[in-house]
Each structure stands twice: as C-alpha cells, then as structure tokens.
Amino acid sequence: MMNSPLTILEAAASSGFFNFQELLRQWRRLICVYTFKMSAFNQLL
Amino acid sequence: MNVIQNLKWRYATKAMNGQVVPQEKVDYILEAIQLTASSSGLQPYEVLVITDPEVKQKLRAVAWDQSQVTDASHVLVFAAWDQYTEERINKVFERSNKQRGLPNSATDAYRTRLIGMMGVKSAEENFHHAAKQAYIALGSALVAAAEQKVDSTPMEGFDNAAVDEILGLAEKGLKSVIVLPLGYRDETKDWLVNMKKVRTPKEELVTLV
Known part of the structure; x- marks a missing residue:
C-alpha cells in the first residue's frame, strides 16, 4: 500500500524526528496569515 | 484582574466557538455602554443586540463573510443618530x-x-460627531467584556448601507457605525490567539510637555 505524505510525516513525527503538532500549528498559522486580509477585514485590533 | 491585565488579555478574536455568553455578562457590558461618557451627555446612538441566527447570517453576508458574526452568541451593532x-x-x-x-x-x-x-453643521458632520460618541461606548464595551472574560471582535469592515437596510435603521433615524460580536475564542482555529500583542511604544505614543 502506498503511504500518503501525511502518513510518512506522522511516522517521522512518532519516531521523534520532529514535532508533528507543531508543524501542523505553524502550517495553519501560515495559511491564516496568508488569508489575513480576507478573514479579518477592517477590524479594530 | 485590573484594567491593564484585562486589556492585555483581550484581542480581536479571529475565531469563536459558538458558546453562548450568559445574559448577566451581556447585561454587564450593556450597562458599561449605558454609563460611559458622551459629548454633553447626549448619548447620540443606540445599540442593537442581535441574537437571531437568520439576522446574524444576513449581517455576515454583508460583512466580508467574517465568521465571528455568526459564531458569536450576541452581535452588538452601534448605530449613531443620523442628525442632531x-x-x-x-x-x-x-x-x-x-x-x-x-x-x-x-x-x-x-x-x-x-x-x-x-x-x-451639516447632517453628515453631525453624524460623524455622533459616531465618535459611539466609539467611546465601544471602548467601554471592550473593557467590560474583557473584565467578564468575554471575547469580542470590533469590526468596521461591513457594508454600512446594507446593515442599515437589514436592521431598518433609517426608519429610526440611525446609521450603523460599528459591529461588535461577543462570544468565546476557539483556540484551535484562531491564529492570532497566541501571537504577541504589538502596540506603539510608549515613548512614541506619549509626549511629556
């Protein structure tokens, strides 16, 4: 069976190679910041 | 907690979880709005409290599809007098x-x-004066909400004319100024929640004369 990129990443993470949750968190953050203008248009910060 | 700690805690919440803000907390925030300062004590605005899901959905559609409008349990709309x-x-x-x-x-x-x-003065000038008073109320609402550990997202990003139409504000001699969803942060979806609060340094903001 072919391993998906996600499965490979999870396997690498479980071996302690890197923190999968942290990677996911950073990825989400990157996506959110990228879409910042649309998701938070003209708010008072 | 004191005012400074509460202001450090608050931020423009980017994702809300749908949890309902208890009525006593909403009432507390509304009372802070009621008691705040305004020019000559006129309080030239009204606050509409929106909880109807259909109305919230309509508002979201004219507010750049910002999710907080429907994920907040209460949406406050500050509407200023259109004229003195x-x-x-x-x-x-x-x-x-x-x-x-x-x-x-x-x-x-x-x-x-x-x-x-x-x-x-023109109606436009008077409306802007009234709108400035509504912003003072907004400031008080933000502080009161933070004290109650209620999250909020003050918004100017919406189609004012469309909001006025949805809420029938023109008939009341009012125009929408600002929208303030109240709810609770969804930490799993909110990218801003753990980011540093960045403000103008005091030495740039404040001048001692």
Missing part, C-alpha cells in the same frame, strides 16, 4: 432635568447654545 435635531437634544435635557428635580430653564442657556452650534 432640536427634538432629540431637548429630550435628553428634559429627562436629565426631571430626574434631578430641576426646571428646564436651568439648562436653557447651554441647550440653546448647543442646538445653535449643531444647527449650523
């Missing part, structure tokens, strides 16, 4: 005099001067 009129100003002063046991003549000079001052 003699009738509106008189009503405020008459109420104040009545509750203080004063004759209306006690404030005649001040009231007449105020009406004269506003009367020479």
Whole structure:
C-alpha cells in the first residue's frame, strides 16, 4: 500500500524526528496569515 | 484582574466557538455602554443586540463573510443618530432635568447654545460627531467584556448601507457605525490567539510637555 505524505510525516513525527503538532500549528498559522486580509477585514485590533 | 491585565488579555478574536455568553455578562457590558461618557451627555446612538441566527447570517453576508458574526452568541451593532435635531437634544435635557428635580430653564442657556452650534453643521458632520460618541461606548464595551472574560471582535469592515437596510435603521433615524460580536475564542482555529500583542511604544505614543 502506498503511504500518503501525511502518513510518512506522522511516522517521522512518532519516531521523534520532529514535532508533528507543531508543524501542523505553524502550517495553519501560515495559511491564516496568508488569508489575513480576507478573514479579518477592517477590524479594530 | 485590573484594567491593564484585562486589556492585555483581550484581542480581536479571529475565531469563536459558538458558546453562548450568559445574559448577566451581556447585561454587564450593556450597562458599561449605558454609563460611559458622551459629548454633553447626549448619548447620540443606540445599540442593537442581535441574537437571531437568520439576522446574524444576513449581517455576515454583508460583512466580508467574517465568521465571528455568526459564531458569536450576541452581535452588538452601534448605530449613531443620523442628525442632531432640536427634538432629540431637548429630550435628553428634559429627562436629565426631571430626574434631578430641576426646571428646564436651568439648562436653557447651554441647550440653546448647543442646538445653535449643531444647527449650523451639516447632517453628515453631525453624524460623524455622533459616531465618535459611539466609539467611546465601544471602548467601554471592550473593557467590560474583557473584565467578564468575554471575547469580542470590533469590526468596521461591513457594508454600512446594507446593515442599515437589514436592521431598518433609517426608519429610526440611525446609521450603523460599528459591529461588535461577543462570544468565546476557539483556540484551535484562531491564529492570532497566541501571537504577541504589538502596540506603539510608549515613548512614541506619549509626549511629556
């Protein structure tokens, strides 16, 4: 069976190679910041 | 917690989880709005509290599809007077005099001067003056919400005319100024929640003269 990129990443993470949750968190953050203008248009910060 | 700690805690929440803000907390925030300062004590605005899901959905559609509008349990819409009129100003002063046991003549000079001052300005100028008063109320609401550990997202990003139409504000002589969803942060979806709060340094913001 072919391993998906996600499965490979999870396997690498479980071996302690890197923190999968942290990677996911950073990825989400990157996506959110990228879409910042649309998701938070003209708010008072 | 004190005001400074509460202000450090608050931020423009980017994702809300749908949890309902208890009514006593909403009432507390509304009371802070009611008690806040305004020019000549006129309080030239009204606050609409939106909880109807259908209305919230309509508002979201004209607010750049910002999710907080529907994920908040309560959406406050600050709507300022579209114009200062003699009738509106008189009503405020008459109420104040009545509750203080004063004759209306006690404030005649001040009231007449105020009406004269506003009367020479355009409706647009008067609306902007009224809108500035609504922003003072917004500031008080933000502080009160933070004290209650209620999250909020003050928004200017919406189609004012469309919001006015949805809420029938023109018929009341009002125009929408700002929208404030109240709810609770969804930490799993909110990218801003763990980011540093960045503000202008005090030495740039404050000048000692």
